[in-house]
Every structure is written in structure tokens, then in C-alpha cells.
Amino acid sequence: KGGRVPIAPGGASKTEATTLGDEGRAAIKEFVDKGGTYVGICAGCYLASSQYSWSLHILPAKLKDTANWERGRANLTLALTQDGKQWLDRPKDE
Numbered sequence: 001k002g003g004r005v006p007i008a009p010g011g012a013s014k015t016e017a018t019t020l021g022d023e024g025r026a027a028i029k030e031f032v033d034k035g036g037t038y039v040g041i042c043a044g045c046y047l048a049s050s051q052y053s054w055s056l057h058i059l060p061a062k063l064k065d066t067a068n069w070e071r072g073r074a075n076l077t078l079a080l081t082q083d084g085k086q087w088l089d090r091p092k093d094e
Helices: 013-033 043-048 082-088
Strands: none
Touching: 013 043
């Protein structure tokens, strides 16, 4: 299949970083360094920042409002296009 894109969702960026571990974070950094695309949503963007020692440091940005990181939670449905279903190897639209 074609290229892949790591997607880091919302949640807790430190938990994401800890779960990835040093090896996982290094793999993402190397992937991006070689021209790969990274998508960070909410906490995934925090993870991409250069804010913390555990951050990916792939986004040259520091956070402005670290005190209000937990702004809300919701379960969201992702609707996939035909290309999205093929790319993610999923038969369902959602």
C-alpha cells in the first residue's frame, strides 16, 4: 500500500509519549525527518511541540496555555471516504 501517516489523537500528550516510549518517539521523529507527514490533533499537537523533554520536537513551537489543557471530552464518529476505507483497510464507513 501507499505511504502511511501517524495520527496522534486528543487525550493526554504525556500519556501518548510514555506509551510510545523513547523508541516509538524516535521512530516518528525519523519518519518526519525523512519527509513523512504527521497529524497531531489536540494532545497530538502538544506531543509534536518542543515544549517538554518527552515531546517529539518536530513542531518548533512552545505552548501558551498549559494550565487549561483539559478542555473537554467527547466520543466522535469519523466518516471515511472510499479512499479512507481502502487506506485504513476498513470495510465500514464509520
